[in-house]
Amino acid sequence: MQTAIEPLTMRLGKREVDIFPYWMALLGAGIVFGLVGAYNVFAYGLQVTGLSNQVPWGLWITLDLSSIALGGSAFVFGVIVYLLRIKHLEIIGKLAVILGFLGYSTAGMVLLFDLGQPLRFWHPIVFWQPHSLLWEITMCVVLYLTVLMAELLPVVMEHPVFSEHPLVKRFPILKKISDFMVWLAHRLHSLGPVLAVIGLTLSLLHQASLGATYAVLSGRGMWFNQSAPVQFVLSAMGGGTALLFFLSVVVFRIMRPGLVKDEALYDVARIAGAIVLLCIYIRVWDWAVTNYYSFDTEVSLQTQMLNTITPYSTSFWVGQVLFALIPGSILLMAKRIRNFRILMIAAILPAFCTVLVRWNYNFSGLIASITYDPFTPTVVLNTYAPTWQEWAIASLVISYWLIGFSLAARFLPFQKLSRHSDSAKKEK
Numbered sequence: 130m131q132t133a134i135e136p137l138t139m140r141l142g143k144r145e146v147d148i149f150p151y152w153m154a155l156l157g158a159g160i161v162f163g164l165v166g167a168y169n170v171f172a173y174g175l176q177v178t179g180l181s182n183q184v185p186w187g188l189w190i191t192l193d194l195s196s197i198a199l200g201g202s203a204f205v206f207g208v209i210v211y212l213l214r215i216k217h218l219e220i221i222g223k224l225a226v227i228l229g230f231l232g233y234s235t236a237g238m239v240l241l242f243d244l245g246q247p248l249r250f251w252h253p254i255v256f257w258q259p260h261s262l263l264w265e266i267t268m269c270v271v272l273y274l275t276v277l278m279a280e281l282l283p284v285v286m287e288h289p290v291f292s293e294h295p296l297v298k299r300f301p302i303l304k305k306i307s308d309f310m311v312w313l314a315h316r317l318h319s320l321g322p323v324l325a326v327i328g329l330t331l332s333l334l335h336q337a338s339l340g341a342t343y344a345v346l347s348g349r350g351m352w353f354n355q356s357a358p359v360q361f362v363l364s365a366m367g368g369g370t371a372l373l374f375f376l377s378v379v380v381f382r383i384m385r386p387g388l389v390k391d392e393a394l395y396d397v398a399r400i401a402g403a404i405v406l407l408c409i410y411i412r413v414w415d416w417a418v419t420n421y422y423s424f425d426t427e428v429s430l431q432t433q434m435l436n437t438i439t440p441y442s443t444s445f446w447v448g449q450v451l452f453a454l455i456p457g458s459i460l461l462m463a464k465r466i467r468n469f470r471i472l473m474i475a476a477i478l479p480a481f482c483t484v485l486v487r488w489n490y491n492f493s494g495l496i497a498s499i500t501y502d503p504f505t506p507t508v509v510l511n512t513y514a515p516t517w518q519e520w521a522i523a524s525l526v527i528s529y530w531l532i533g534f535s536l537a538a539r540f541l542p543f544q545k546l547s548r549h550s551d552s553a554k555k556e557k
Contacts, residue, residue, distance in 0.1 A: 134539065135384050145189060152344040153256025156528045156535070163525020166518040170242050174356055177518045183493045193239040194339065194487040196530065197270070198361075199480060200232020201369030203277060204332035205400075207325035217393050220543050221377050223284045227541075228373060230277040231533045233270060238526050262342045269335035276328045279317050286314040287542050336362045342489060354413045360486070363408035367453075370401035371460065375476040378469050380538045388543065395463040398472050402460030405479045409453040416445065423539065427499050430508045434497040441493065448485040452478040 138145040169177050180187050206225040209215050254271065258264040291310065297303045308330050317324070340361035374397045381389035419428060435441035456475035463472055492513070500507050515523075 134402050134542075135386065136539070137379075137384065149535070152530065152535065159524040159528030160532075163521050163523075163528060166521020167242065167525060169518045170522065171247065175245055177516060179514045179516050179519065181511075183498065183509075183511040183512070186491055186495065187513055188515040188519045188523055189239050189243045190232050191484075191491045192490050192526060193243070193391065194491065195338075195484040196232040196235040196239070196526070197336075198232075198365040198483050198487060199369050199372050200229040201336070201365030202373035203229025203232075203280075204273075204325075204328045205370055206373070207280070207321075207328050209400075211322040211325035217390065218396065220298075220389050220398060221373070221381070221393060223543050224278045224377055224380060224537075225373050226277060226284055227534065227537045228369070228376070230274070230281050231530050232369075233274045233277060234343065234533075235526050235530050236270065237274065238529065239522070242522050246331075262338050262345065266335045266338045266342070269331045269338070273328055273331040273335070276324050276331065280321070280324055280328070282310075283314040283318040283539065284543070286311055287544055288540060289542070292305055332365075333362060336365050340490075354415050354419055356411055357490075358414065360408060360412055363404060363411065364483045364486050366449075367401060367404035367457070368480045370397065370404060371456070371476040371479035374398045374401050374460070375473050375480070376534070376538075378473055379537045380468065380543070384538060385543070391467075393447075394469075395467070398460045398463035398476065401476065401479065402457045402463070405453050405457035405482075406461065409450060409457065412449060412453075427458045431493070431497040434494060434508045434510055439496070441489070444485060444489060449489070450486075460515050532557070 135145045136149055139148050140146075178187065202225040206218065206222040210219050210222040241250055244250060252266040291297065291307050293303055297307050337358035340357035340359070343357060374394065377389070377394055377397060382391070382394065420432065432441065456478040459466065459475040460472060460479075466472060496511055496512060496513065497508050500509060
């Protein structure tokens with residue numbers, strides 16, 4: 130039985146208007162704008178972007194890293210639901226799988242445009258380069274996206290349209306396909322613990338490798354530190370879980386009241402807060418080791434140059450410390466606060482902090498890069514400004530993510546497969 134879904138509405142005068150059609154129309158406009166930019170990129174190449182040999186990673190890679198990070202709740206809740214067997218969080222875990230799939234598929238879309246030869250996207254799968262960090266990341270992302278698809282199928286097949294639609298009952302071929310998909314969904318659901326272990330392994334590998342990648346790039350003086358892999362893992366776990374809490378309140382408390390208890394939502398907030406505080410603790414110690422206790426003049430030069438043209442240090446202390454420390458403490462005390470409006474506002478900031486970490490990591494070593502002169506290294510300032518084509522692609526992939534989430538929140542019942550018991554009886 131499907132739980133009644135309450136649409137999100139807005140009051141206009143004396144009427145309550147369902148905002149879903151207007152919201153989808155707005156996202157559709159974002160898709161159209163993005164397709165225009167996509168045509169320009171595919172037709173004329175990367176020369177239409179603001180990227181250069183000095184700044185080869187720009188807005189798109191920041192979106193790529195951020196979407197992967199904000200999907201980090203998928204492997205966290207795979208462990209919580211299937212390995213730790215915390216059953217009252219199982220329904221929220223289904224939403225985490227959706228966010229993970231949307232995040233990783235968004236990253237794949239971004240890379241399709243960022244590649245100089247997009248038709249060669251399949252080369253890493255065939256032509257192995259096991260000594261390359263980027264190859265290892267690519268393979269882990271491809272494999273983990275496959276795992277997420279296997280975890281997503283049972284969630285999608287919960288919708289009654291696959292069993293109760295008149296066309297399914299009218300045409301035998303559709304009935305057979307539906308029965309097979311439901312059977313496959315149940316088999317994949319039974320493999321949940323195995324998929325959780327595989328997903329956890331692949332996620333830890335590529336999230337850590339993303340942090341380690343900056344050790345081999347030209348900006349490594351500022352970028353690299355031994356804790357970068359750990360920071361990337363923890364920031365993805367914290368920011369992704371904070372985003373999951375925010376969206377869980379929208380889906381399970383506003384649109385489906387009563388489907389998930391408030392205590393379960395508070396637990397998600399507390400998990401997010403604990404991880405965020407642990408991450409910022411390591412981040413502050415890393416800053417102290419890199420900037421205060423270190424005698425590396427190259428890092429000092431880079432920081433001084435960045436502060437002359439950007440609010441680099443301010444973005445660290447405000448965006449990465451305060452926007453994590455204060456909200457993390459609030460989320461950790463969710464059961465005492467018990468105010469979802471305050472908790473939702475607090476949850477937005479760690480997610481923003483996760484994006485800011487990727488933004489700073491992506492640009493700091495490129496904008497203020499160090500020359501390779503071993504005797505008199507100097508800092509060279511480079512410039513980068515995204516073109517409208519880059520913003521158009523950003524609009525395309527963000528609109529895709531929002532459309533996917535909006536459709537899932539609107540139509541998926543987030544309940545157990547209703548035909549499981551019937552299928553079991555038939556087999557007997």
